[in-house]
Amino acid sequence: MSTTLQSNLVTSQNIWLHLLPQQKILVSLTGPHGTDIIGCVLDCMAKNDCEIEDFMLSRLHHNVTFGVLITLKSDNANLFRDLAEAAKKWDGNLTFNVHNQQDILPKSLEDAPYKNRIKYTATVLNQNGLTPKFLDEWTKLLLQEKISVEKMQKLSEGKLICADYKLSVPSETDLERLRQELFQLSINHRTDVALQPFNVFRKHKRLVVFDMDSTLIQQEVIDEIARMAGVVNEVAAITEAAMNGEIDFQESLRRRVSLLKGTSVDVLQSIKKKLIFTEGAHLLCKALKKVGFKLAVISGGFIPLANYVKNELGLDYAFANQVRYFKFNLFSIT
Numbered sequence: 001m002s003t004t005l006q007s008n009l010v011t012s013q014n015i016w017l018h019l020l021p022q023q024k025i026l027v028s029l030t031g032p033h034g035t036d037i038i039g040c041v042l043d044c045m046a047k048n049d050c051e052i053e054d055f056m057l058s059r060l061h062h063n064v065t066f067g068v069l070i071t072l073k074s075d076n077a078n079l080f081r082d083l084a085e086a087a088k089k090w091d092g093n094l095t096f097n098v099h100n101q102q103d104i105l106p107k108s109l110e111d112a113p114y115k116n117r118i119k120y121t122a123t124v125l126n127q128n129g130l131t132p133k134f135l136d137e138w139t140k141l142l143l144q145e146k147i148s149v150e151k152m153q154k155l156s157e158g159k160l161i162c163a164d165y166k167l168s169v170p171s172e173t174d175l176e177r178l179r180q181e182l183f184q185l186s187i188n189h190r191t192d193v194a195l196q197p198f199n200v201f202r203k204h205k206r207l208v209v210f211d212m213d214s215t216l217i218q219q220e221v222i223d224e225i226a227r228m229a230g231v232v233n234e235v236a237a238i239t240e241a242a243m244n245g246e247i248d249f250q251e252s253l254r255r256r257v258s259l260l261k262g263t264s265v266d267v268l269q270s271i272k273k274k275l276i277f278t279e280g281a282h283l284l285c286k287a288l289k290k291v292g293f294k295l296a297v298i299s300g301g302f303i304p305l306a307n308y309v310k311n312e313l314g315l316d317y318a319f320a321n322q323v324r325y326f327k328f329n330l331f332s333i334t
Ligand SMILES: [Mg+2]
Pocket: 211, 212, 213, 214, 215
């Protein structure tokens, strides 16, 4: 049973509720931001005999919704009269949903039982904005997998570019297949989707490790060295073959470095001046350091440049290939 009281109708309409002690009622008051929606609901609860079981507050633009699940202690209806008056005072919309003990789950929830579920969190991000098309497909994918959304929250300031979802995932879900589907969705919409177990470890991470090329910096260092050595196309072809999985990384690095043979290691100094840091990299590292994270960069490139990036961004560690300086200043790696 559900009853909606619009504050301006309360005085002109008699609302009849058949109340029983121990009855659970979901009370929800929506009103303009800047009014005392929370305080007035709690004030009504404090004055009347009931137990608060759960509550939730949400604010969207200029509107606030405060929902409270209560159990009544008596059949006294004064609580509802007080709530209706408070709603009228703050120009709010008041909703009661009466839940009986014998209430059966609606049919729509039968396929998504709340038992045998694991909590996950998903973060979705697109720096140009999350599109309705992506959000629609993402939500359809969740429905198809019988994954229920428990909470969704915008994480970005201003434009909707990043959001966090708390998800309830059936324990029998094939996570490998789900990851493949998410990966495809991510590629189709050029939107990052990160799925992680929602547990204590998520909140207590202390180390952040970054990739360097095309991550902290915009370029691929080895391509820049190749450009200076006049072998950029040859090196790019090997990089692409490695990215496509045609040759393994070790082999591709050896082949690329052999193409650089004869190039002075002094080019690394020139490349340092050309490195373009990714937008937000300085700010992100500064913010992470401030909250106590250890930061590292791991690069498939060369240590002089990884150290340069480490120093520029104030990181704690840098790991990369060592360059061996032959007597003729030729490139080689260890
Ligand atoms: Mg990279």
